[in-house]
Amino acid sequence: MNRLKLIMTALLIGGATTASAQGIMGGHVTGNVQVDGQMSHADSTIGSQDVPEKLLMNARADILYTNGDFSAGLRFEMYEKPLLGFDAQYEGEGLANYFVSYNGERLSVTAGNFYEQFGSGMILRTYEDRYLGLDNSIRGLNVTLRPIDGITIKGVIGKERTYWFYSEGLVRGVDGEVNLGSLIKSLGESKFRVTLGAGFVSKYETDEVIPSSADPEYKLNLPLNVGASSVRADLGYGNWSLQAEYAYKGQDPNTINGYIYRPGQGLLLNLNYSQRGFSAGIQAKRIDNMGFKADRSQSGEMLYINYLPAITKNHTYAFLSMYPYATQVNGEQGLQGDVMYKFKKGTFLGGEYGTDLHLNSSVVYGLDTTVTGGAGTDGYEVNSGLGQLLYGDVSVEVAKKLSKAVKVTATYAYQVFNPVVENEPGSLHHNNIVVADVAWKVNKKHSLRFEAEWMGSDSHYDADDPEHNDRRAGDWVMGLVEWNIGTHWFVSASDQYAYNDGIGNYYNLSVGYTHGATRLQVGYGKQREGLLCIGGVCRVVPASNGLTFSLTTSF
Amino acid sequence: MKKIFIGLIGLLGIIGLNGCDKIEPEEYTVYDGAVVNWTDITTTVEPVQRVYVEKYTGPRCNNCPLADVTLEGIHNDKVVMVSINHPTGQGTPYPNQPDMRTTGGNEWDKYFGINAIPTAFINRDRTLQFQGDMSNIVGAINQALTEEPIVAIDLHSTLENNTVNVSAYMHFEKDYPDQVTLTVALVEDSLVYKQLLPDGSMDENYAHNHMLRKVVTSYWGTPLPIEVKKGDGLIGTLEFLLDSEFVAEHCHLVALVSDKKSRKILNCASCEIGK
Numbered sequence: 001m002n003r004l005k006l007i008m009t010a011l012l013i014g015g016a017t018t019a020s021a022q023g024i025m026g027g028h029v030t031g032n033v034q035v036d037g038q039m040s041h042a043d044s045t046i047g048s049q050d051v052p053e054k055l056l057m058n059a060r061a062d063i064l065y066t067n068g069d070f071s072a073g074l075r076f077e078m079y080e081k082p083l084l085g086f087d088a089q090y091e092g093e094g095l096a097n098y099f100v101s102y103n104g105e106r107l108s109v110t111a112g113n114f115y116e117q118f119g120s121g122m123i124l125r126t127y128e129d130r131y132l133g134l135d136n137s138i139r140g141l142n143v144t145l146r147p148i149d150g151i152t153i154k155g156v157i158g159k160e161r162t163y164w165f166y167s168e169g170l171v172r173g174v175d176g177e178v179n180l181g182s183l184i185k186s187l188g189e190s191k192f193r194v195t196l197g198a199g200f201v202s203k204y205e206t207d208e209v210i211p212s213s214a215d216p217e218y219k220l221n222l223p224l225n226v227g228a229s230s231v232r233a234d235l236g237y238g239n240w241s242l243q244a245e246y247a248y249k250g251q252d253p254n255t256i257n258g259y260i261y262r263p264g265q266g267l268l269l270n271l272n273y274s275q276r277g278f279s280a281g282i283q284a285k286r287i288d289n290m291g292f293k294a295d296r297s298q299s300g301e302m303l304y305i306n307y308l309p310a311i312t313k314n315h316t317y318a319f320l321s322m323y324p325y326a327t328q329v330n331g332e333q334g335l336q337g338d339v340m341y342k343f344k345k346g347t348f349l350g351g352e353y354g355t356d357l358h359l360n361s362s363v364v365y366g367l368d369t370t371v372t373g374g375a376g377t378d379g380y381e382v383n384s385g386l387g388q389l390l391y392g393d394v395s396v397e398v399a400k401k402l403s404k405a406v407k408v409t410a411t412y413a414y415q416v417f418n419p420v421v422e423n424e425p426g427s428l429h430h431n432n433i434v435v436a437d438v439a440w441k442v443n444k445k446h447s448l449r450f451e452a453e454w455m456g457s458d459s460h461y462d463a464d465d466p467e468h469n470d471r472r473a474g475d476w477v478m479g480l481v482e483w484n485i486g487t488h489w490f491v492s493a494s495d496q497y498a499y500n501d502g503i504g505n506y507y508n509l510s511v512g513y514t515h516g517a518t519r520l521q522v523g524y525g526k527q528r529e530g531l532l533c534i535g536g537v538c539r540v541v542p543a544s545n546g547l548t549f550s551l552t553t554s555f
Numbered sequence: 556m557k558k559i560f561i562g563l564i565g566l567l568g569i570i571g572l573n574g575c576d577k578i579e580p581e582e583y584t585v586y587d588g589a590v591v592n593w594t595d596i597t598t599t600v601e602p603v604q605r606v607y608v609e610k611y612t613g614p615r616c617n618n619c620p621l622a623d624v625t626l627e628g629i630h631n632d633k634v635v636m637v638s639i640n641h642p643t644g645q646g647t648p649y650p651n652q653p654d655m656r657t658t659g660g661n662e663w664d665k666y667f668g669i670n671a672i673p674t675a676f677i678n679r680d681r682t683l684q685f686q687g688d689m690s691n692i693v694g695a696i697n698q699a700l701t702e703e704p705i706v707a708i709d710l711h712s713t714l715e716n717n718t719v720n721v722s723a724y725m726h727f728e729k730d731y732p733d734q735v736t737l738t739v740a741l742v743e744d745s746l747v748y749k750q751l752l753p754d755g756s757m758d759e760n761y762a763h764n765h766m767l768r769k770v771v772t773s774y775w776g777t778p779l780p781i782e783v784k785k786g787d788g789l790i791g792t793l794e795f796l797l798d799s800e801f802v803a804e805h806c807h808l809v810a811l812v813s814d815k816k817s818r819k820i821l822n823c824a825s826c827e828i829g830k
Contacts, residue, residue, distance in 0.1 A: 088647070089647050093650075164651070165650075202575060209588070209659065209770075209773070214584070219584065219585060219587035221578055221583055223576035223577075225575050225576045251577065251578055376583045377583065378580065
């Protein structure tokens with residue numbers, strides 16, 4: 001592997017320095033660079049701390065060389081020191097990712113770091129999200145075969161990345177998918193769409209000593225090979241579609257589930273209907289002990305082999321996303337419904353430009369369980385009822401263009417949030433949220449965006465009470481103004497203020513400049529502590545107070 | 556096409572059936588550590604009191620080399636030293652450097668609640684804990700060496716084809732009311748990797764000594780099968796495979812006889828592998 005690394009480094013650095021953006025042996029070199037910096041100092045009101053290093057910085061550079069069916073790439077990363085909220089184990093710099101790849105019509109092969117997903121990801125998904133500080137790429141071999149049209153077979157083997165290291169556990173997997181419409185002519189010509197798939201993933205990990213909860217002189221007899229399998233179907237007829245996947249995980253005592261031997265199960269159902277101007281969908285999910293990691297003793301978000309899709313809406317407005325829902329890998333069950341409708345132009349509700357209506361609601365409960373033991377037992381039995389309410393929300397969003405220059409989006413949402421999803425004590429938070437968003441294109445060069453938000457909550461802040469020391473508690477208001485000047489500049493100012501039963505005044509000023517593929521943004525302000533969640537996967541964002549900057553460019 | 560499909564299903568089935576282990580409920584737990592076989596002896600062992608120094612360290616800890624200098628200065632055949640790589644923070648290895656964290660060391664670290672390094676204990680006595688400045692440890696070690704031994708211990712080993720056979724000879728000089736355990740661990744010297752120095756610079760080739768590589772028995776030791784009385788003697792023997800990554804010539808075995816409940820070390824011994 002080291003030899004491979006040396007060859008690739010020489011090839012890519014040589015290519016980048018001698019051949020400009022294209023032309024190396026007829027291929028192309030592309031890439032991107034991102035540098036994020038942060039300075040923060042103490043503020044007892046929001047709970048931020050001084051940063052001893054004064055300046056924290058995350059930086060990365062991706063370089064990709066492509067030449068026909070061949071490609072190779074590498075990523076340099078530097079964390080000196082990591083931004084607040086990124087794990088200290090990231091500290092350092094070096095070549096974090098490299099690969100060579102051949103992508104032919106019937107065969108694809110990647111050696112080095114790769115990202116892969118089987119089905120919805122319930123048994124295998126490796127991906128990178130720089131904002132979560134998450135990269136679980138596998139370093140190894142990834143082969144995809146397409147022996148005939150309509151059949152895809154994937155095979156993977158390797159170890160997962162965790163910060164600057166790789167898992168102890170070896171991940172092996174195989175997945176097959178058949179598109180029957182490509183194989184059966186009459187089906188391909190009909191309105192039916194049928195794709196079937198199945199996958200299997202196995203993790204091998206050496207033994208280690210985990211004391212039994214019943215008798216510390218005994219250790220757990222750990223399964224060295226842990227397997228997970230899934231079957232799935234993607235069916236469609238006309239405007240209807242149904243995706244279903246069931247996953248089963250064998251005995252996998254690990255630190256996430258408290259080293260119990262109970263097998264895991266997961267079920268995902270997704271039914272959708274869509275036509276021009278209207279779509280509706282309902283999603284159901286039930287998971288039981290489906291945390292599947294490359295290293296059994298690792299907690300946190302790194303080293304997951306699988307991914308359990310979120311069943312709640314990923315909100316973007318500040319107050320709507322203040323209490324994000326984090327997927328409970330040990331067990332949850334829920335439903336989500338989503339309806340979008342466009343009132344046509346010229347109708348009473350559609351007006352001159354039409355009106356978009358978006359309704360969404362989701363509810364997630366825990367499993368109703370009876371505990372039967374601790375580490376070294378089956379752990380618990382699942383009863384037929386619902387567990388405690390973990391999260392629920394309903395939101396209504398109306399977007400309407402009032403004129404060629406002005407568009408208004410209004411949102412109302414009601415949320416119920418259980419702090420237990422963040423492993424925190426306390427009772428349910430009930431929040432009402434209203435958002436008004438106005439975008440105004442003043443002229444060809446200038447545009448403005450105004451955003452006003454309000455959140456009323458039954459929670460309150462009390463620094464001395466562990467059940468009420470959440471700085472998100474209380475009633476809040478927020479205002480934001482964003483000014484875009486031509487294609488180069490933008491300026492924004494915002495403030496979030498807890499006006500009742502809460503604490504904190506979080507102002508932010510930001511200036512950005514874009515030139516071609518390069519963008520520089522500088523901000524100054526306060527960041528409230530909380531969670532950043534993307535797709536149900538979260539990282540803690542500590543409070544900060546100071547300057548931030550971000551530079552991105554691509555070539 | 557049918558053959559391909561059947562072949563694919565067959566392949567998945569074969570891999571699935573062989574890709575995971577199934578453990579029956581009655582086998583969820585097993586006895587921990589290398590199995591120690593016990594034999595009574597009537598011969599005595601030279602009653603030497605030694606001192607066990609357990610030091611928690613890390614490559615990103617700039618003050619740890621100062622502790623190394625202090626402790627190396629007092630290291631002799633009556634002072635048995637084990638260095639344990641702290642599992643997080645300053646114990647985190649640098650990129651592309653060897654990872655000296657061990658499961659057993661992590662367990663000990665967790666038990667003692669180590670929150671800063673360097674930290675050292677004498678005989679795992681919480682009242683003899685030293686953090687940062689090690690200047691006072693010398694006097695405490697000398698004081699501990701003056702105590703009369705409760706148990707005399709002598710340690711020997713053989714090495715054949717990567718199999719290490721260990722014999723721990725114990726002879727009790729006094730009655731002891733509580734249960735006693737024997738722990739055997741493997742430490743390695745001359746491990747060269749990056750170490751942060753007190754002036755903030757990096758020594759790329761720092762030689763780390765006495766690094767814990769493996770706890771051979773269970774973390775907290777295998778209980779002796781006797782109620783200890785003055786004059787009792789027994790040999791504990793065990794065997795284990797030496798991992799290929801360990802350099803035998805640089806390895807030592809450490810035997811700790813300790814109080815099962817308080818985990819204080821009553822006496823200890825050390826020997827080179829194969830001697």
